[in-house]
Amino acid sequence: xxxVQVYVGEKHWKNVENPTKEIIIPANIKEILIENVxxxxxxxxxxxxxxxxxxxxxxxxxxxxCSLLGFVNTLDGNYDEIRTRYPEEKFxxxxxxxxxxKNMSTIIRRSDSTVRMYTQDAPQxxxxxxxxxxxxxxxxxxxxxxxxxxxxxTVIEPMAHDSLIxxxxxxxxxxxxxxxxxxxxxxxxxxxxxxxICGIENPIRQEIPNVIAxxxxxxxxxxxxxxxxxxxxxxxxxxxxxxxxxxxxxxxxSKEFNRRIRSKSDDxxxxxxxxxxxxYLRVL
Numbered sequence: 001x002x003x004v005q006v007y008v009g010e011k012h013w014k015n016v017e018n019p020t021k022e023i024i025i026p027a028n029i030k031e032i033l034i035e036n037v038x039x040x041x042x043x044x045x046x047x048x049x050x051x052x053x054x055x056x057x058x059x060x061x062x063x064x065x066c067s068l069l070g071f072v073n074t075l076d077g078n079y080d081e082i083r084t085r086y087p088e089e090k091f092x093x094x095x096x097x098x099x100x101x102k103n104m105s106t107i108i109r110r111s112d113s114t115v116r117m118y119t120q121d122a123p124q125x126x127x128x129x130x131x132x133x134x135x136x137x138x139x140x141x142x143x144x145x146x147x148x149x150x151x152x153x154t155v156i157e158p159m160a161h162d163s164l165i166x167x168x169x170x171x172x173x174x175x176x177x178x179x180x181x182x183x184x185x186x187x188x189x190x191x192x193x194x195x196x197i198c199g200i201e202n203p204i205r206q207e208i209p210n211v212i213a214x215x216x217x218x219x220x221x222x223x224x225x226x227x228x229x230x231x232x233x234x235x236x237x238x239x240x241x242x243x244x245x246x247x248x249x250x251x252x253x254s255k256e257f258n259r260r261i262r263s264k265s266d267d268x269x270x271x272x273x274x275x276x277x278x279x280y281l282r283v284l
Contacts, residue, residue: 001059001067003074005164005199007155008033010136016074023075026138033195034077036169039086040106040118041065046080047073064165067200068120085111093182095119095189105189107174107182115174119189122229123156123197126168133194140193155197160231163239164199171195209241216241224283237283249282257284 005014006023013023025033045065047057057073059066072079086108092115095105103121110116119126133143159166170192174180180188212222224242226233234243234251243249252260261274 001063001165001200001202003067003071003198004201005159005162006071006196007151008196009134009138012155016071025075026134026136028138029134029195030075030077032134032171033169034072034075034079035082036118036120036171036195037065037068037072038077038079038082039108040104040120041068043083043088045069063202064167064200068167068198071198095185109176113176115176115179117172117174117188118169119171119192120167120169123151123166123168124229126170126192127151127194129190130170130192130194132192143194151197156229157231159197159199160229161235162199162201163204163232163235164201165228165232167198167200169195169198204236204239209239212241221282223281226283233283243282248280250277250280251283252277252281254284257281 002017004017005012006016007013008023009025009029016023042062042065044060045062046060047066047069048060049057057070059070069079090108092107092109094107095103097104103119103125105117105119107115107117127143127148130143130148132140133147135141156166172188172190172192182188215222222242224233224237224240226236228236230251230253237243237251238245243251257277260277261269263270263273
């Protein structure tokens with residue numbers, strides 16, 4: 001996986017993996033971005049140096065985290081150095097990734113005594129908790145519902161249509177002498193400042209479309225179940241040949257799927273409702 005697009009400092013950069021393209025970011029945003037990725041990730045996720053025969057570093061651990069670490073390298077950052085400066089045993093608190101939370105937040109005491117929380121998640125989740133964003137000068141400016149809708153339409157949805165996984169990085173500073181109750185996660189992970197939105201490419205292996213076509217020619221229906229954004233999932237399914245343009249295939253989010261197959265009276269799954277959509281369902 002590789003970060004190929006990023007929205008940062010009020011600008012949408014594309015093809016950021018191109019070594020000839022320099023991404024111009026204010027120094028303070030770059031520092032915060034690099035520190036977020038380096039600290040707010042599993043320290044077992046890392047990049048191993050490439051050999052003479054290999055042009056890309058080997059990714060060890062979580063692939064999304066590794067793609068962000070690769071972006072740190074693109075920005076000439078050193079995540080190993082930052083992790084040495086902030087060892088895990090000195091973290092103030094960590095909200096670990098799990099099946100319910102689906103994000104990770106890490107609180108550290110920085111060298112200037114600032115207590116800072118770094119977090120990342122899908123943009124549609126994180127941005128709703130942001131009330132400020134870093135502008136082109138690296139300054140905090142208000143972030144409103146109108147701004148959110150604008151980013152969804154101009155950045156997040158276009159990234160999803162390009163089959164990119166999207167991640168929003170954000171942070172929050174706390175007064176050192178007035179720290180919150182870290183057990184109150186809802187209020188802690190709120191009033192955030194958006195740093196950037198990254199678009200991560202997970203290339204489809206060349207053989208996949210042919211394999212799917214062979215299955216379909218043999219009468220096997222191929223369905224895709226994914227945790228990706230619905231627009232990203234639809235784009236990937238099109239590239240793989242799981243669905244075709246203008247066919248009658250269904251691409252549903254889990255909430256809509258459950259709404260369609262459950263009885264309104266007792267919320268139980270009804271077989272006749274299930275049978276009605278199952279022949280057309282291709283992506284969930």
